Amino acid sequence: QVTLKESGPVLVKPTETLTLTCTVSGFSVNKARFGVSWIRQPPGKALEWLGHMFSSDEKSYPTSLKSRLSISKGTSENLVVLTMTDMDPEDTGTYYCARIFRGSGWSFDFDVWGQGALVTVSS
Amino acid sequence: DILMTQSPSSLSASVGDRVTITCRASQSIAGYLNWYQQRPGKAPKLLIFGASTLQSGVPSRFSGSGSGTDFTLTINSLQPEDFATYHCQQSYNTPLTFGGGTKVEIK
Numbered sequence: 760q761v762t763l764k765e766s767g768p769v770l771v772k773p774t775e776t777l778t779l780t781c782t783v784s785g786f787s788v789n790k791a792r793f794g795v796s797w798i799r800q801p802p803g804k805a806l807e808w809l810g811h812m813f814s815s816d817e818k819s820y821p822t823s824l825k826s827r828l829s830i831s832k833g834t835s836e837n838l839v840v841l842t843m844t845d846m847d848p849e850d851t852g853t854y855y856c857a858r859i860f861r862g863s864g865w866s867f868d869f870d871v872w873g874q875g876a877l878v879t880v881s882s
Numbered sequence: 883d884i885l886m887t888q889s890p891s892s893l894s895a896s897v898g899d900r901v902t903i904t905c906r907a908s909q910s911i912a913g914y915l916n917w918y919q920q921r922p923g924k925a926p927k928l929l930i931f932g933a934s935t936l937q938s939g940v941p942s943r944f945s946g947s948g949s950g951t952d953f954t955l956t957i958n959s960l961q962p963e964d965f966a967t968y969h970c971q972q973s974y975n976t977p978l979t980f981g982g983g984t985k986v987e988i989k
Contacts, residue, residue, distance in 0.1 A: 796978075805969070805980055805981070805982045805983055806918075806926065806969055806971070806980040806983075807980070808977055808978040808979065808980070819976050821883075821976070821977035822977065823977075855925055855926075857925075862931070862932070864912075864914070865912075865914050865973055865974050865975070866914055866931065866932060866973055867973035867978060868916045868928055868931040868971075868973065869916075869918070869926070869928060869971075870928045870931075870937065871928075872925035872926055872927070873925060874924075874925055875925050
C-alpha cells in the first residue's frame, strides 16, 4: 500500500524558514516513474504546485517561488524534505506531499496524496 | 504559465442529477488534463488522468472528455458522496497548474 505523510511545525514566524518532511512508504522515488511533489492550498483557495523531485538531479520548481524552495531527499530513503525560506503570512495554508506519476509524453499526475499539514505563518 | 479556468465556481444539484464541469486552458494542452475530487477537510483524490482515463477504483458514473483547450468532467447520477470540490490540473508544461475549483453542493 502506498502512503505519504507530512510532518513539521504548525506555526512559523514571518521571515523564518519552513521545513516539512514527507514520509513515504510502498514505493521508491526513482528516475523512471515515481517522484514526490509538494502542493499547497491556502484556506478556501486553489491548489498550487510547489515542485517535485524524481531523483537528486531531477527536480522542478515554479519560477515564481524557485528562489525560496528546495526539495531534497531526507536522511533515509523514504523521506523527502521541503524547505521554504522567508515565510510570509500569505504562505499560510495546508501543505500536501503527493506521489507524482510520470506517464507517457507530458503526463504527470498526483495519484496518491498525504493527509496534509496545516501551516500558519504568524508572529 | 498556463492558466486553467473552471466553470462554474460552484453549483447546486440533487442526488440523481447529471452534472457537468468545464475546464479551459489558456493554450492548447493536448490531452494532458487531470481531474481531482476533494471532500471537505480531506486531501484531493485523482479521478481522471489524460483527460478521459478513469483512475482505478473510481466509479464509472464519472467521465472526462476534451482536448486542446476545452475539457469537461461529467458525473452521471450524482450520489451523496460526490458532493465535494473538483479541480482540474494540466501537465503539458511546468509550472503544473490547477483550476480554481468547482464546489458541488446539495440543492
